[in-house]
Amino acid sequence: MQKCTSIASYAEESRREGKQLVNWDDLKIFLAVAREGSARGAACKLGIHHSTITRRVEAFESAQKIRLFDRLPTGYTLTAAGEELLQAVGSVEDEINGIERHILGKDIQLKGDIRVTMSDAIAIHILMPDLVNFMETYPEVNLELCTSYDLLNLTKREADVAIRITENPPEHLVGRKVCRYHCANYASPSYLAQYELAGDMAGGSAHWIGWDSTVPIPEWVRKSQFPHLPVRGRFNHPLTQVAAARAGLGIARIPCFLGDREPALQRIPPGTCEPCHDIWILTHKDLVSTVRIQTFMDAMAEAFRQKRDLLEGKEA
Amino acid sequence: MQKCTSIASYAEESRREGKQLVNWDDLKIFLAVAREGSARGAACKLGIHHSTITRRVEAFESAQKIRLFDRLPTGYTLTAAGEELLQAVGSVEDEINGIERHILGKDIQLKGDIRVTMSDAIAIHILMPDLVNFMETYPEVNLELCTSYDLLNLTKREADVAIRITENPPEHLVGRKVCRYHCANYASPSYLAQYELAGDMAGGSAHWIGWDSTVPIPEWVRKSQFPHLPVRGRFNHPLTQVAAARAGLGIARIPCFLGDREPALQRIPPGTCEPCHDIWILTHKDLVSTVRIQTFMDAMAEAFRQKRDLLEGKEA
DNA sequence: CAATGCTGGTGCATTTTTGCACCGATAAGG
DNA sequence: CCTTATCGGTGCAAAAATGCACCAGCATTG
Numbered sequence: 001m002q003k004c005t006s007i008a009s010y011a012e013e014s015r016r017e018g019k020q021l022v023n024w025d026d027l028k029i030f031l032a033v034a035r036e037g038s039a040r041g042a043a044c045k046l047g048i049h050h051s052t053i054t055r056r057v058e059a060f061e062s063a064q065k066i067r068l069f070d071r072l073p074t075g076y077t078l079t080a081a082g083e084e085l086l087q088a089v090g091s092v093e094d095e096i097n098g099i100e101r102h103i104l105g106k107d108i109q110l111k112g113d114i115r116v117t118m119s120d121a122i123a124i125h126i127l128m129p130d131l132v133n134f135m136e137t138y139p140e141v142n143l144e145l146c147t148s149y150d151l152l153n154l155t156k157r158e159a160d161v162a163i164r165i166t167e168n169p170p171e172h173l174v175g176r177k178v179c180r181y182h183c184a185n186y187a188s189p190s191y192l193a194q195y196e197l198a199g200d201m202a203g204g205s206a207h208w209i210g211w212d213s214t215v216p217i218p219e220w221v222r223k224s225q226f227p228h229l230p231v232r233g234r235f236n237h238p239l240t241q242v243a244a245a246r247a248g249l250g251i252a253r254i255p256c257f258l259g260d261r262e263p264a265l266q267r268i269p270p271g272t273c274e275p276c277h278d279i280w281i282l283t284h285k286d287l288v289s290t291v292r293i294q295t296f297m298d299a300m301a302e303a304f305r306q307k308r309d310l311l312e313g314k315e316a
Numbered sequence: 317m318q319k320c321t322s323i324a325s326y327a328e329e330s331r332r333e334g335k336q337l338v339n340w341d342d343l344k345i346f347l348a349v350a351r352e353g354s355a356r357g358a359a360c361k362l363g364i365h366h367s368t369i370t371r372r373v374e375a376f377e378s379a380q381k382i383r384l385f386d387r388l389p390t391g392y393t394l395t396a397a398g399e400e401l402l403q404a405v406g407s408v409e410d411e412i413n414g415i416e417r418h419i420l421g422k423d424i425q426l427k428g429d430i431r432v433t434m435s436d437a438i439a440i441h442i443l444m445p446d447l448v449n450f451m452e453t454y455p456e457v458n459l460e461l462c463t464s465y466d467l468l469n470l471t472k473r474e475a476d477v478a479i480r481i482t483e484n485p486p487e488h489l490v491g492r493k494v495c496r497y498h499c500a501n502y503a504s505p506s507y508l509a510q511y512e513l514a515g516d517m518a519g520g521s522a523h524w525i526g527w528d529s530t531v532p533i534p535e536w537v538r539k540s541q542f543p544h545l546p547v548r549g550r551f552n553h554p555l556t557q558v559a560a561a562r563a564g565l566g567i568a569r570i571p572c573f574l575g576d577r578e579p580a581l582q583r584i585p586p587g588t589c590e591p592c593h594d595i596w597i598l599t600h601k602d603l604v605s606t607v608r609i610q611t612f613m614d615a616m617a618e619a620f621r622q623k624r625d626l627l628e629g630k631e632a
Numbered sequence: 633c634a635a636t637g638c639t640g641g642t643g644c645a646t647t648t649t650t651g652c653a654c655c656g657a658t659a660a661g662g
Numbered sequence: 663c664c665t666t667a668t669c670g671g672t673g674c675a676a677a678a679a680t681g682c683a684c685c686a687g688c689a690t691t692g
Contacts (some may be wrong), residue, residue: 019361022416024340039640047336049681054640057681064420072689075639085419099404100338103397104380155388275690355670365651370670372649389658391669591660 018300026060027089030068033057033197034078039074048202110138110292116177117154118163119221120147122240122279125257126161126311134296139293160287161297175282175297178215178304184273185225191248199270209250212236212237220253225268253276256313279304342376343405346384349373350402351478354391426454426608430540433470434479437554438569440596441573442627446619450612457608470598476609478598479616491598491613493618500589501541501574505582507564513542513584520545525566528552536569541584572629589629595620 003107032042033053043050049127057076062070062165068082118127123145137141146159154162154173162173169175187206197205208221221227229251235241238254245252246264256273260266267273287293309315348370359366371391386396394402394526439461451459454558462475462611469479470489475478479491485491504524511522524537526547536545545567551557553569562580572589573579581630583589597616603609 022412022420023555024344025410027412027415028340038638038639050639052642052680066420071640073639081419085415088411088415088419090410092415095404095408096338096340096343099343099401099408103401103404104382105337174678352678354668366669367652367671368650387670389669 021061024066026056029053029056030060030082030085031089033069033076033085034082034089037077041075045143054103059188066256069086091210092163094098094263098301109140111140111146113142114161114292114296115144115146115159116148116163116296117148117159119120119149119165119238121255121258122163124239125148125261126307127300127303136297138292138295141296149304154282154284155184160283160293161300162282163300164204164282165282166280169280169282172285173282173287174285175280176301177278177280177310179300179308180275180278181311182256183253183276184252184256184271184313185253186245186262186266187268188246192266192268194248197229207232207250209241209244209252210234211241224253225272226251246260248298255311256315257307257310258314260310260315277310280309338380339376342372343408345369346376346398347405348399349385349392350394350405353393357391359591363602405622411443412569414621425456426611427456428606428614429458429460429610430477431460431462431475432479432612433462433464433475433478435481435554437466437571438576439463439478440555441577442623443619446615450615454608454611457612467525470600473479473600476599476603477613480596480598481593482596483594485596485598487542488601489598490601490604491596492617493594493596494617495624495627496594497589497627498570498572498589499592500575500629501569501571501584502561502578503567503584504562504564504580507561507566508584510564515546520583523548523566524552525557525560525568540569541588542567572631573623574585575628576626576629576631591628595627 007231012125029042029046032045033039036042036045039053040050046053053180058071064219066081066182067079068085069076070079071305115277118133123131131143131145135141146153154164155170163178196204204226206226207230208224210233211220212217213236221229221231232242232250235244238258238273240250241254242262242265244250244257245254251268252265253261255276259267279302281297283293285295288297304311318425344364345358348361349355350433352358354360355369356366359369374386382397383395384401385392386395418518439447445595447459447461451457468476471486476586479494507522510592512520513522520541520542524540524542525544526549527534527536529549533543533547537545537547550564551560554574557570558567558574558581560566561570561576566586568575568581571592592618597613597620599609599613620627
């Protein structure tokens with residue numbers, strides 16, 4: 001019907017001068033970079049090369065004459081304009097996801113059991129909203145949560161997925177490090193008012209709440225802010241540490257994701273926190289190709305990514 | 317943070333087996349083809365080659381394992397699945413248009429006057445909703461509508477844009493044909509009940525309502541369904557023809573976009589309609605590069621495209 | 633301080649995509 | 663009937679996008 005003459009050709013001319021049509025796929029790439037925070041991460045997620053990412057972001061920015069990212073040595077960080085775009089593109093993604101699910105028939109109807117094991121502290125204070133959300137998203141999946149502190153039940157096939165605090169996951173399991181959480185020193189305000197702290201040298205009436213070490217002065221005390229304060233009690237469980245500190249037993253060195261969310265505790269000034277341990281999400285080699293296991297692990301990894309500030313004690 | 321090992325690599329593997337990630341830009345192409353009805357039209361609109369369109373649609377269909385178009389000799393027609401997708405992608409387009417306008421700073425803030433001339437019949441019965449919509453979309457544009465039936469006021473620079481019934485627009489104007497409207501024969505039901513029609517041969521008490529021809533039997537009567545019915549009256553204006561037919565004066569040969577929308581008239585059986593004249597949208601050569609003129613002409617051309625069924629008498 | 637692991641950037645070879653010039657087929661106009 | 667215009671499809675060459683193998687810079691770790 002419409003000839004590509006007259007108006008259209010003029011329109012093309014004006015297109016040459018100024019702005020080009022937006023490539024919708026560039027928005028997808030932008031989204032991935034914004035979410036992942038790095039070109040490499042986005043490339044991995046999209047299954048393409050990272051140089052493709054950087055070049056296309058660059059081309060998009062120069063075509064639209066707008067700066068969306070600050071290139072920091074640590075990766076890509078959104079500018080103000082980028083933040084604005086992120087929000088808008090997010091809803092585009094929702095629409096397109098809906099299209100993929102309903103029209104293109106890619107609805108992932110996950111079914112079956114997922115037996116997952118993790119520490120109760122992580123389950124309760126970090127992942128619970130995400131676990132619930134996952135179960136709501138995939139109602140046919142039966143999620144079994146078995147809290148535990150050791151890797152054994154994964155090895156023994158008592159669980160499909162383990163989220164564990166470890167630095168060196170065993171060879172026969174596959175997965176990825178999802179965070180390195182930080183720890184700080186906490187006590188109740190009343191305890192701090194009542195007892196006296198001290199510097200490097202001896203003195204001070206306060207004391208540490210012990211973990212399960214049998215040595216009188218564990219390494220974490222020696223390297224701490226108050227190496228000469230005595231250690232009292234043995235509480236091998238993070239949540240009992242929190243409870244003991246709340247009850248005014250002493251100073252607890254606990255993960256920031258526990259201490260910072262506990263209103264009855266406060267950090268010992270100056271309140272610095274330090275990286276403590278890694279958290280890995282792991283599964284068996286033969287389960288990693290299962291869609292529901294993959295989806296679950298991705299969802300949990302994403303949850304950790306979103307709570308990174310809390311886990312690294314930057315939310316205080 | 318996240319390594320491209322373990323989970324991700326497995327995810328890539330499963331991606332190879334089955335479905336690929338959707339290229340968002342393919343949706344844009346799909347939309348253009350669905351709207352234009354042909355690969356060439358879509359290609360023109362997007363400023364790319366038509367073979368690119370056909371190949372990408374083909375690739376998209378085979379990747380998603382879904383047939384979206386029927387390839388007819390007249391172009392691409394949506395399948396049921398395609399119709400469904402069209403609706404969904406439409407809202408994606410709205411989102412992205414919003415992004416372009418607000419974030420990417422492509423908000424077309426059209427300003428200034430547009431003086432447009434067209435026949436009153438077209439203005440009232442075809443374009444009025446679109447004219448209003450255009451003015452609401454671009455509140456800074458002052459649209460002046462001057463109804464008229466000749467091209468003179470465009471040549472004399474009394475108008476910027478003309479929408480005219482013509483077969484051969486003059487060389488010094490640029491634009492495009494927007495439709496070829498159809499005509500049919502109409503009369504009021506009471507008239508048809510009272511007067512007698514006839515076939516090719518003489519006879520019959522009904523008569524035609526005349527246009528402005530001075531000859532006793534104009535060509536359009538001779539070629540018509542009832543070449544021997546007499547002609548009475550001279551009504552040179554389409555809307556007065558409608559009114560005369562409604563008042564029971566006789567049979568009017570008028571555009572379908574007038575007759576079909578007039579409840580007080582009905583087509584003379586068997587109600588066939590025939591192509592009658594072309595409608596062009598035209599402007600001066602030196603105005604066609606103006607953004608607001610371009611935008612206006614594109615909007616009106618699109619309006620005609622959407623009302624094609626009405627204009628070709630296929631809505632009856 | 634050295635080692636590691638991450639980040640983005642770049643030149644180059646390869647692959648992929650695109651545009652172009654055709655073709656045959658189909659409607660519609662005269 | 664013939665002419666014209668438009669449709670989609672295809673082989674081929676040019677152009678563009680991509681992947682790859684590197685590099686340097688920076689942060690963290692030990």
